[in-house]
Amino acid sequence: MKSTGLNKTGELTSHFFRNEYGKLVAVITRYLGSEHVETAEDIVQDALLQATKHWDLHGIPDQPKAWLYTTARNLALNALKRRKHQRAYTFHQTNGTFEVEQLPFSEELIEDSQLKMMFWCCHDSIPEHSRIALILKILSGFSISEIANAFFSNKETINKRLVRGRKQLRNVELDSPNEQDLNHRLQTVLKTIYLLFNEGYLPAIKNQTIRFDLCLEAIRLAQLLSDSQLIPKKADIHALLALMYFNVARFKSRVSKTGELMDLREQDRSKWDKELIQYGIQFLDRVVHGNTLSSYALMATISANHCVAASYDKTDWERILSLYDELLLLEQSPIVQLNRCVVLAEVKGIPSAITKLKDLGTQTDIHRYYLYHFTLAEFYKRDQQWLASKLAYEEALKLSENPRDREILKKKKQALVPNSSSQLS
Structure with missing residues (x-):
């Protein structure tokens, strides 16, 4: 049965863009050569454009993925012919579509191509910020605006990073790295994957909740990465998978019936996915524990403590605070310190957390992030400092770009005790 309709077609094409874009770019780049990665991206974008136009006119085919892959393969074949490659490629026409006898797009080949491209983008000659931007752009189909979001940066800066990164990529061979290079580049790959997850977990610009x-x-x-035989040491991979599964398990409780994000205190824990929590525990159990834990293992352990707690009040906050203290020894990031302040409020009280958070705002640039002011507003509200809370909500509103977040902030500000004359502490 075929479906028709512009909205349905647009949704399906968008779905393919996210789920198939990186796969197609990776395998087509493998055929065209690493120096032609931008051509591969153009081919995939052209294939998606053709899909949109054709499906709007004739309806979505019974096998849209096969249709998309055939179109992309034919465009890649045409590009190869135009470049006059030495190898002969043959095809014949049947019922108006090309049956290509070369350029296989098997699942195994696609997976291998993506792995190679992930590590290719993380070559030592490419600056770290450019590496992450390249993977998000080439393998995950991020727009420049979305990458800028992930970095708390602007489009101009990200575009410069991509230009520099692409220039360096032309001098790097697309192959399987040796074990030493692979282990060295793995941390950048994992950092990129975590950024990708966070953009989905808490979108910063699009008016979407998750x-x-x-x-x-x-x-x-x-x-x-976990399934690859090329990577012998997988503790950090398993820790990151555990962290993501623990967070995904809470998705159904993170959004209210009216589409608003719910904080941990408000979430209905009966909606947490116990099967996904078990997946997370299994991956965390596979992490090799030594005298110290990696950042991903510590974050996964923190999330695990939340997932196994019977209620918000019965959460082992002191244990979580100690884990954050360990994490800060490895990663002195403002975001980690912000999250620690939330836990500190449960262990040592709101006044102590407010003092720590205000110090953080003067010592780092976290004050440019709307969630810093949102957290401060929530602390002031719990401490019944109504005017201070109102001002902090207003500052968060100035910095927030997501309509979803702005709506939540407005409602919380309006819900404050009216006509209060409390002053900032």
């Missing part, structure tokens, strides 16, 4: 497709794509890429 972008499940991005979170699932991040898990899929991490699973590719």
